[in-house]
Amino acid sequence: MRIKKEAEERRNEILDAADELFGQKGFDGTSTNDLLDKVGIARGTLYHHFKSKEDIMDALIERYNINILGAAQAVAADTSIPVVERVIRTVMAMNISHGGSSSKEIMEHIHKPQNALMHQKIQKSIITGVTPILTGIIREGIEQGIFNTPFPYECMEMVVIYANTVFDDDMVPMTEEERGSRILAFVCNVERLLGAESGSLMDVMRMFGG
Secondary structure, eight states, X not given: OHHHHHHHHHHHHHHHHHHHHHHHHOTTTOOHHHHHHHHTOOHHHHHHHOSSHHHHHHHXXXXXXXXXXXXXXXXXXXXXXXXXXXXXXXXXXXXXXXXXXXXXXXXXXXXXXXXXXXXXXXXXXHXXXXXXXXXXXXXXXXXXXXXXXXXXXXXXXXXXXXXXXXXXXXXXXXXXXXXXXXXXXXXXXXXXHHTOOTTHHHHHHHHTTO
């Protein structure tokens, strides 16, 4: 058990160092030697845990996904927060660009053409992970008379797929003005999908400066 724990600790040390270095120097600007110096390990130890720098980036992305979904689940489970506000907070918790020091590098990395499969895996993870979390909140809203839809899961699936596609800069490039217009239309249509009172989601978004 101790050996396993030490291996996990060493792996996390490498990922922590990579997270910091990728954020400071960029993915391409960080060398294997930078990682070795930062962690203070031999090359063989590094390759025991990761085959390459790209493998480290993949592991970082996986860790970000786990952390972000965990944060979203924590928000969703906090019944002290009003339902509509919880929906917005849960969505905000899932933004990978708020994940840590190397989040910008991670976003650039997954949008490279050669990483299309990785991008697809992340999108699938978001759709399958986010939809059930949001559905639980929507069902609470239905019980409280805030929402009115016979298809809570399907509504959230459509919402997540749309948001995950249209608001992905690599998929649909747009200006800030176009983005603002789409967000407005998106929120208005989500209110209709959920049978919510007109303006209810928009009012909560304004609380967050949205």
